Amino acid sequence: MIICEKCFCDTEVISVIRNKAEIGDCPLCKCKNVHIYDTDKYEDLSMMFDELISIYTPVSLLPESYPKSDTRLLKSDLINNWNIFNKKSESDVYNIITAICKEKYKYNAELFDHPVGIQELYDQDYLSKHSLLVTNSWDDFVNAIKTKNRFHTHYVDLNLLERFCSYIRKPYKAGELFYRCRISTEEGIPSNEMGAPPKKLTTDGRANARGIRCLYLGDSPETTIHETRAGAYDYVTVGTFKLKKDIIVVDLKEINQISPFIEGIDCLEYAINKEHLNKINDEMGKIMRRSDSALDYVPTQYITDFVKSIIRNDGAAEYAGIEYKSVMHSDGYNLALFDPDLCECVDTQIYRIDMIDYRKHVI
Template sequence: MKCCVHCFKDSEIIAVVEATKAIGTCDFCGHEHTAVYEISSNTILTELFEGFLDIYSVVEDLPSEYPDERKALLCECLFRDWTLFSSNPEAIQKLMIAICNDKYLAQPELFESQVGIAEYCNPQYLEHNAILKTYSWQKFVDDIKRNNRFHTNFVNREVLKAFVRCVRKTYVPAEVFYRARICPNLKGFKKSEMGAPPAHRVNAGRANPEGVQVLYLSNTEKTTLHEICAGMYDYVSIGTFRLLKQIEVINLAEIDVVSPFIANSLLDIDYVQYAVNQDVLRKMRAEIAKPLRRHDSTLDYLPTQYISDFIKSLGFDGIEYTSTMSEEGRNLAVFKESVFHCTKTKVLDIKAIEYEYDVVSKRA
């Protein structure tokens, strides 16, 4: 039987399929004239997935205190907890039985019964292997806001370091990014006025505390307009910034979708450790991108400021994160603005905006 690149989302698995250099029709999703992997004549995927599935235990072998909400069929766990597959649980079940057929014949209960990962409720394991030890993301947020802002003991820094190193990203000189500022008139701002504000005027942001300069850029002009919430009839100065030297940033937009197979082989993060940290990694990615509403407190930036400052302490040049204000937009927070130079500016006159909304409540 043949599976194909369209069956998967995981970059490492897709690379394995493409490496066979075979073209055909997928027996699982039906895609034609695509890169396929003949399961019966190749063993790489079988070896990868058999080792990966060893992290799961059937319910009968799990601790009695294992939470019910984490128990599920194997195919449901793989669909819910990982970004390995592009298909639904039923299709995942068929794929796994085909790829790991020997394991299925030896342990059918692993594929057909509810399973879980025992280490989820092992405090001793979590204390040494989880980014937030035995704490939830919300408890970390509460602690850093109200108890121990600068020296929280909730974080395993070595574990956090290992995961952020999974998403290092290099930008080379001449890369171009953009920055926008709402301006008072059609003259706009000069190139020298488009950088980060001076230290005495720096407000708290998602990647910096008050008074600490960070240059916030975006990958497109459109994204910058959304990020500053430009309104109708606003004048907006757009600055084009050119990178002067090679920099290495941490791409938090992908912190929760790194292939577990790459993390395991290159960075020695085993599958269980990856699994118990997934919830926190997802929260981290969402939190750094989350926009503050007009009346929200800047205290809400503290968790991401902590993470950003930690990344800065490791010697990286900035962080990249998803823009929730613009579809497919990416933002870059650069710790030293001198690595960029504003090459030109232009002024836009905003003529129209669009609103999309959900009704969240009604009153008579």
């Protein structure tokens, strides 16, 4: 079977296909002049997919106590739970994986043709050693950190969290531009006052506790204006910030989109923690209302503080900040820098908000 780089969105798979350096037309997605991969000629993808598929067990071999509601067809689970294929139908995915894993299909067709499950999802002994959350419950973690022990909780496997963070490292070069918006008068705010507030004025935020300075930036003026939640006819000042040095941040908006094919990753361990990683992603993107309590920031503050505490062998901080999706501007993202002095404001622009587009839905 001939497939191509455009059939996938997983960067590891795309890299393997491109390394074959074969250019042609893809009969599956109809893309022309692209890197192609012949499943009858190469076995690189077979080894990768075999490892991922091996975490599944056919329904006939699952314990009777395994919930039938948690079984799925393999092709469905690969589409819904793994960010591998680029807008492919279930029939396309079935044809792709049976072609890539033709030897496994020959000897274990049931794995591809009948419902499957991940047995370890209900294996308490395995979960106790490999779950990111000790009680295997995000709600238990949130309740504990809000009401029981804020600073020394044992609900999270920090070694495992550090490992997942290492898979979503994102570098930025000196000179990169970011933006910060503040509500102002029509005279605007001078560039030397556009940075993070002083410690005594710092309030609780998504990535910082009260009293801890953090510079919140956006990827575009539009994102940061939306995040400021200015009202109609307000004036805002948007500062352009230039990064002073090369940095590495943790891209938390990708924490539930990690490739299962990264070298060294344990596919089974990753699979049983997918739900927890989705919760972290949801929490970082949670909309905070003005009436919400500062306690609602505690779970993300905990995760951010841990990222901030990760140290390299030379004693320096491993990460300069975290990146997360914008809750107010779906096409944008935010960057929280732990050290506000990593950027300098090089320009400002004053805007007037002319119109706000309110949208609603019945709840």
